[in-house]
Amino acid sequence: MFVKSLTIAASIASALAIKEAACPSSTNTELGEAVSGETFQTSTISTLGSGCCAYLAKSPIGNRLITPSDGSYTDRAAMQWSLAARLTPRCIILPQSANEVSQAITALVEANEHQTCQFAVRSGGHTCWPGAASIDYGVMLDLGYLNSTTYHKENSTASILPGARWGDVYDTLLPQGALAVGGRDPTVGVGGFLLGGGNSFYAAAKGYACDNVANFQVVLANGSLIDANAHTNSDLFQVLKGGSSNVGIVVRYDVYTFQAENLWGGIVTYPFSTATQQIEALVDFGDNLKNDPNSSAITFFTSTNLVNATSIINVYDYTKPVVRPAIFDKFLAIPGNLSDSTRIANLSNMVAELEQPDGFRDTFLTLTFASDVDILKKIVATHEELYSTLQAAKPKGNWTINTLFQPIPALFGQHGAAAGGNVIALDRFTDNLMLYQLYLAWQGADQDDLFNGKGRQAIKDIKAASVANHTDNPFIYLNYADRSQEPLEGYGDASVAKIKAASAKYDPHGVFQTLMPGGFKISLVDSDSNSTYPAQAAGLGNSPKVQVEVAASA
Numbered sequence: 411m412f413v414k415s416l417t418i419a420a421s422i423a424s425a426l427a428i429k430e431a432a433c434p435s436s437t438n439t440e441l442g443e444a445v446s447g448e449t450f451q452t453s454t455i456s457t458l459g460s461g462c463c464a465y466l467a468k469s470p471i472g473n474r475l476i477t478p479s480d481g482s483y484t485d486r487a488a489m490q491w492s493l494a495a496r497l498t499p500r501c502i503i504l505p506q507s508a509n510e511v512s513q514a515i516t517a518l519v520e521a522n523e524h525q526t527c528q529f530a531v532r533s534g535g536h537t538c539w540p541g542a543a544s545i546d547y548g549v550m551l552d553l554g555y556l557n558s559t560t561y562h563k564e565n566s567t568a569s570i571l572p573g574a575r576w577g578d579v580y581d582t583l584l585p586q587g588a589l590a591v592g593g594r595d596p597t598v599g600v601g602g603f604l605l606g607g608g609n610s611f612y613a614a615a616k617g618y619a620c621d622n623v624a625n626f627q628v629v630l631a632n633g634s635l636i637d638a639n640a641h642t643n644s645d646l647f648q649v650l651k652g653g654s655s656n657v658g659i660v661v662r663y664d665v666y667t668f669q670a671e672n673l674w675g676g677i678v679t680y681p682f683s684t685a686t687q688q689i690e691a692l693v694d695f696g697d698n699l700k701n702d703p704n705s706s707a708i709t710f711f712t713s714t715n716l717v718n719a720t721s722i723i724n725v726y727d728y729t730k731p732v733v734r735p736a737i738f739d740k741f742l743a744i745p746g747n748l749s750d751s752t753r754i755a756n757l758s759n760m761v762a763e764l765e766q767p768d769g770f771r772d773t774f775l776t777l778t779f780a781s782d783v784d785i786l787k788k789i790v791a792t793h794e795e796l797y798s799t800l801q802a803a804k805p806k807g808n809w810t811i812n813t814l815f816q817p818i819p820a821l822f823g824q825h826g827a828a829a830g831g832n833v834i835a836l837d838r839f840t841d842n843l844m845l846y847q848l849y850l851a852w853q854g855a856d857q858d859d860l861f862n863g864k865g866r867q868a869i870k871d872i873k874a875a876s877v878a879n880h881t882d883n884p885f886i887y888l889n890y891a892d893r894s895q896e897p898l899e900g901y902g903d904a905s906v907a908k909i910k911a912a913s914a915k916y917d918p919h920g921v922f923q924t925l926m927p928g929g930f931k932i933s934l935v936d937s938d939s940n941s942t943y944p945a946q947a948a949g950l951g952n953s954p955k956v957q958v959e960v961a962a963s964a
C-alpha cells in the first residue's frame with residue numbers, strides 16, 4: 411500500500427519496453443559491455459547463429475519452442491520485473507517437466523556444436539540488470555511453467571518448482587497449516603532467490619532461505635538429473651546455496667516447512683526528521699536479535715520526484731502473533747509516525763503489502779557494513795545528496811530512490827553453518843553486520859546512464875568512507891548486486907575455491923560459464939587458484955564462435 415502511494419504505476423507498454431531494450435554491443439573479451447565508460451566483470455553476450463532456433467525446433471524439445479511470431483512471445487519476454495532487464499531473445503523454450511529441462515540443455519549444447527546458440531535461464535525474472543536472466547538474440551530457457559508447490563505432510567517438506575512465486579507458495583501452504591522460508595514480496599521468484607541466499611522475516615530464527623533447503627534436484631550440463639543434499643553430492647549442495655547459476659539448473663527445491671502461525675507487523679512511516687532516532691533504533695534492534703530471533707525489521711529512506719522530502723518507512727515483523735513485542739520498544743518510542751499498518755495477519759497478507767511496483771527501469775546495488783551508527787548516517791547523508799543531485803538533473807518521468815537497511819546478526823552465519831554450510835559463509839564474521847541496499851527506479855532507457863552512473867558513484871563514495879573508518883565488510887549480497895559489483899569475490903577465497911571445484915566437477919566443459927553468460931560467473935573471478943577453465947567451452951565439438959558483429963535482423 412505505502413509503496414504504491416509513494417511510487418508510481420508506469421504506463422510504458424511492454425512492447426515499447428522490448429523495443430527500448432538496448433542491444434549490447436558484442437565483444438569477444440571477457441569483459442561485458444561498456445556503460446558510461448565502465449567495464450563490468452560480466453560474461454559476453456554474443457550473437458546467435460542463424461540456425462540456432464531452427465536447430466532447436468527440430469530437437470525433441472521443439473514443441474516447447476516459441477518465437478516472436480507466436481502470440482505468447484510478448485508476454486513471456488515481458489516477464490522481467492525491471493523494464494531494463496527485458497531483452498529480446500530469438501526464441502524461448504518453455505519446458506513443462508524436469509525431463510524437458512534436460513532435453514533443452516542437451517539440445518542447446520548440441521546446437522552450439524554447429525553455431526553460437528547462447529542461452530539465459532529465468533525463473534521469476536526479478537534480477538534488475540539486463541542479461542542476468544535474459545538475453546538479446548540468444549535463447550531464453552523460461553522455467554515459468556514449472557511453478558507448482560506440493561506439501562508433503564509426512565516429512566514436513568514442500569517440493570517447490572523454480573518458476574513459482576513466493577506469494578503462490580504461501581497461498582498453497584497456508585491452508586494446509588504450513589509455511590516455508592521465502593521472499594517478502596509476493597511476485598519474487600523461487601529459483602533465483604534460493605540460489606542467492608534469500609532474506610526473509612524468518613532469517614534470524616532460521617537463517618537464509620537457502621539454509622532451509624533439504625534437497626536440490628539439478629539438471630547438469632550433460633542433461634543428467636541428480637539430487638544434491640547433505641548426503642548425496644554434498645559439495646554441490648553447499649555450492650548451490652549462494653553459488654547462483656554456476657553449476658546446473660535447479661528443477662526442484664525440497665524445502666523444510668514449519669507450522670504456520672500468524673505474524674504481528676506491518677509498515678510504519680515517519681518524517682525524515684526522525685532519521686537519527688531510526689538509525690539508533692535499528693542498530694540496537696540488530697544487536698538485540700539474538701535475544702529474540704523471531705523478529706525482523708527493514709528501514710527504508712525513500713525519495714521521489716513527486717514529493718520534495720525523503721520519508722522513512724519501517725517494516726516491522728514478528729513471526730508470532732504477539733502485538734508490539736518488547737524488541738521493537740525503541741522503534742515504538744519514536745513519536746510522530748505518519749501511518750501505521752501494524753496488525754496480526756498471515757504471511758500472505760503481510761507480503762502483499764510489500765509488493766513493489768513493476769513498470770520501471772530499476773537498479774539494485776548493495777554493500778555490507780559493521781552495525782555502526784556513523785556509517786549509517788553517512789549513507790543517509792549520501793542518499794540526501796543523491797536526491798538533490800537528481801532533482802537538479804530534472805529527469806523526465808517519475809523516479810524513486812530508496813536506501814534500505816537490514817540487520818545481518820551473527821545468527822545468520824551460525825544458522826548457515828549448522829545447516830551444512832553455504833558459500834555465502836557469513837560465519838566468517840563474528841560481529842553483527844548491516845546490509846545496505848540502494849534501489850533506484852526511473853523511466854526511459856535514455857536515463858539509464860544518469861541513474862546507474864549516480865548510483866554506482868554513491869556506492870563507491872560510501873565504500874570509501876567505510877574503509878577509512880574500518881566499518882567496511884567484503885560481503886556483497888548476490889540477490890541485490892548490480893552487474894558492476896562482484897558478489898562471488900565477496901564470499902571469500904575458500905568459497906570461490908568451492909564454487910570453482912564444483913563447476914569443474916559437475917560442468918567440466920564450462921557450459922554454464924560460456925554458453926549461459928547470464929548472472930555472476932565463477933570463471934570470471936580472478937583468484938590465485940589453479941585455473942580450470944579454458945577460454946572457450948572445450949569438448950563440445952566445434953567450440954562456440956563468438957561473433958563480433960550483431961546480426962542485422964532480429
Ligand SMILES: Cc1cc2nc3c(=O)[nH]c(=O)nc-3n(C[C@H](O)[C@H](O)[C@H](O)COP(=O)(O)OP(=O)(O)OC[C@H]3O[C@@H](n4cnc5c(N)ncnc54)[C@H](O)[C@@H]3O)c2cc1C
Pocket residue numbers: 491530531532533534535536537538542543553572592593594595598599600601602603604605606607608609610654655658659660661765766889890928929930
Ligand atoms: C521486488 C523485489 C523484491 C525482492 N524481495 C526480496 C526479499 O524479500 N528477500 C531477498 O533476499 N531478495 C529479494 N529480492 C531479490 C531477489 O532475491 C532476486 O531478485 C532473485 O534473483 C529473484 O529470483 P528470481 O527467480 O525472480 O530471479 P531470476 O532473475 O529469474 O534469476 C536470478 C539468477 O538466477 C539464475 N537462475 C534462476 N533460476 C535458476 C535455476 N532454477 N537454476 C539455475 N539458475 C537459475 C538466473 O539465470 C539468474 O542469473 C527482491 C527483488 C525484487 C525485484
Ligand SMILES: *[C@@H]1O[C@H](CO)[C@@H](O)[C@H](O)[C@H]1NC(C)=O
Pocket residue numbers: 554555556557
Ligand atoms: C504456471 O504454470 C502454468 C502451466 O504449468 C502456466 O499456465 C502459468 O501461466 C504459469 N504461471 C506463470 C506466472 O508463468
Ligand SMILES: *[C@@H]1O[C@H](CO)[C@@H](O)[C@H](O)[C@H]1NC(C)=O
Pocket residue numbers: 562564565567624625664
Ligand atoms: C518427502 O516426501 C516426499 C513424498 O514422499 C518425497 O518425494 C520427498 O523426496 C521427501 N523429501 C525429503 C527431503 O525427504
Ligand SMILES: *[C@@H]1O[C@H](CO)[C@@H](O)[C@H](O)[C@H]1NC(C)=O
Pocket residue numbers: 584585755756758759
Ligand atoms: C490470510 O489472510 C487474508 C486476509 O486476512 C485472508 O483473506 C486469507 O484467507 C488468509 N489465508 C489463509 C490461508 O488463512
Ligand SMILES: *[C@@H]1O[C@H](CO)[C@@H](O)[C@H](O)[C@H]1NC(C)=O
Pocket residue numbers: 701702703704
Ligand atoms: C521464538 O520462537 C521460538 C520458536 O517458536 C520459541 O521457542 C521462542 O520462545 C521464541 N522466542 C521468544 C523470545 O519469544
Ligand SMILES: *[C@@H]1O[C@H](CO)[C@@H](O)[C@H](O)[C@H]1NC(C)=O
Pocket residue numbers: 718
Ligand atoms: C525542496 O526542499 C528543500 C529543502 O528541504 C528546499 O531547499 C527546496 O527549495 C525545495 N524545492 C522545491 C522545488 O520546493
Ligand SMILES: *[C@@H]1O[C@H](CO)[C@@H](O)[C@H](O)[C@H]1NC(C)=O
Pocket residue numbers: 678741742743744746747749750752
Ligand atoms: C503511530 O502513531 C499513532 C498515533 O500517535 C500511535 O497510536 C501508534 O502507536 C503509532 N505506531 C507506532 C508503531 O509507533
Ligand SMILES: *[C@@H]1O[C@H](CO)[C@@H](O)[C@H](O)[C@H]1NC(C)=O
Pocket residue numbers: 784785788875876879881
Ligand atoms: C568516522 O569516525 C569518526 C570518529 O569516530 C566519526 O566522527 C565519523 O562520523 C566517522 N565517519 C563515518 C563515515 O563513519
Ligand SMILES: *[C@@H]1O[C@H](CO)[C@@H](O)[C@H](O)[C@H]1NC(C)=O
Pocket residue numbers: 417418419420421807808853
Ligand atoms: C507520474 O506519477 C503520477 C502520480 O502517480 C501520475 O499521475 C503520472 O501519470 C506519472 N507519470 C508518468 C510519466 O508515468
Ligand SMILES: *[C@@H]1O[C@H](CO)[C@@H](O)[C@H](O)[C@H]1NC(C)=O
Pocket residue numbers: 630632633634915916917918
Ligand atoms: C554427467 O556429468 C556428471 C558430472 O560430470 C557425471 O558424473 C556423469 O557421469 C555424467 N553423465 C553422463 C551420462 O555422461
Ligand SMILES: *[C@@H]1O[C@H](CO)[C@@H](O)[C@H](O)[C@H]1NC(C)=O
Pocket residue numbers: 938939940
Ligand atoms: C593448485 O593445485 C595444486 C595441485 O593440485 C595444489 O597443491 C595447490 O594448492 C593449488 N593452488 C591453489 C591456490 O589452490
